[in-house]
Amino acid sequence: MTPAELSAFLLAAVGRVIARLEAQAEPLAELTVVDLALDRPKNRDHGDWASNIALKLAKKLGTNPRELAAVFAEEFSLIEGVASVDVAGPGFINLTLDAAAAGALAKTIVELGAEYGRGDLYAGVTINLEFVSANPTGPIHIGGVRWAAVGDSLARIFTAEGGIVTREYYFNDHGAQIDKFARSLLASFHGEPAPEDGYGGQYISDIADRVVDEHAGDLALLNRDDAQELFRARGVDLMFTDIKASLHDFGVDFDVYFHENSLHESNAVAHAIARLRELGHMYEAEGATWLRTTDFGDDRDRVVIKSDGEAAYIAADLAYYLNKRERGFERNLIMLGADHHGYVARLMAMVSAFGDTPRYHLEILIGQMVNLLRDGQPMRMSKRAGTVVTMEDLVDAVGVDAARYALVRSSSDSQLDVDLDQLGKRTNDNPVFYVQYAHARTRSVAINAAASGVDRSVFDASLLTHDSESVLLGVLAELPRVVRQAAELREPHRIARYCEELAGAYHRWYDNCRVTPLGDEEVSDLHRTRLWLNDATGTVLRNGLGLLGVSAPDRM
């Protein structure tokens, strides 16, 4: 029995009880699965599942929690597959399933395979996920890498919930940052130090050299301005190619690389401004053109066209947002570093100005900073000096799986400390190996089972009676709920934590319950049924790791 099936039965039972009680009390609103608050108790003595619905409803029904719980419990005990029901503490209802009902899940999971864990939370909804979006003025820094891991995982999770997801990279190939980049390349070409506010380091001279290799003849003929222009165009292009390749090596491939420049070159910016003007939210003052964001909760109005006639940065954002909406995206998410959180209010105001709904049509996820440590000491980074730790450095140090897992396993709301030395030398410091090992073990057990003549020709769930088996089944049952919650809260780290819990439950089961017969013991239905459970665990670990973009190896 899956949790969804159990919930449906319980909800129906609750409905019957309430129908009887409502004769003497106020009618209640329609109840849902959420009201049931079905939970897997931490303490095994409290059964397989627990509900606190009696505590929640007692007051509304004009009765006390324990009495109400007793009534529910009686009704619950009639459900097929429920072995026992107890009322505990202030009014918790603890349920224990019989082994056959609980164990049936193992077969269900094996049969569903990659489908198990998927849901329909965002069925058919078009979702645009914009992340990384690092300027093409240098390699992706560590904060961007966090978003690469988290954003890609979130994309996988939304997809698992039925969403039609586009991964999008906003490429800031316009404006002053790019000019600095071009001047930095030119400075390197002339053997000059990096400009005061520019970029330095090995990658600048590398890029400059590559441009020189391609265009040595041309450069000799160009004046300084034209040479800078050539460095700008080619340098951005080369940087862009490098960034794409790094992301690909990291397992992240974007569907759309959107160039900011295209918004300026087309009439997209003018189009967006015209629309906002029609809606009456633009005004002229002090020689500039403003968007009245204070009408929508921002603390000051924002300049869209500067008094020198140039578009301010937000102009492109207006155009970009409108463009996404016109491309048909219902939900748009942008992932930004904490150093950009001051931008949220004005973007939300913009959404309102367009007549859309903030936090629905546009959501901004803020990720806190990542501190890189080496031997416990923070690593100081400077773009000008070129001392940045890149995605490649991180991957070289620990590998793609370990890097992605370390970045995705914590809430994005928390600042994260990543110690390169620690991650690099002691592999056990990263729980990804614990999870991957559990998966490899399921494969190894399956191979041994086959060699011993154990197959899946028989499945008798009533034989799965060991305590470690009911714990394992309980954890397996939770994947769909964890995926849904990770999607709703935009928190991929819940998947990682779940995988760790599952791996632990599996290792403990492995220690207690053999799949292959020992010595000259006969192959029994218990062995065969346990093979189903083993394979079901392998499936769930693979599905879970897949949502994180981490491999599930057969051997390690």
Add this chain to the structure above:
RNA sequence: GCGCCCGUAGCUCAGCGGAUAGAGCAAUUGACUACGGAUCAAUAGGCCGGGGGUUCAAAUCCCUCCGGGCGCACCA
């Protein structure tokens, strides 16, 4: 000054208003002539930053103070 995030075991971090607050690492002690010891079992380690409040029930929600990070442009 205003805004956002954080403060939980020695360290890095989980914890959907519920029962005895958890995991990994680090420490101590056990378990392989049994499906992989990258594992398991056990011990130790906590005024959940402080103080109020809401609730049958608060690490979780609200207020306040303290501490840390990051922001508050006609920069991008």
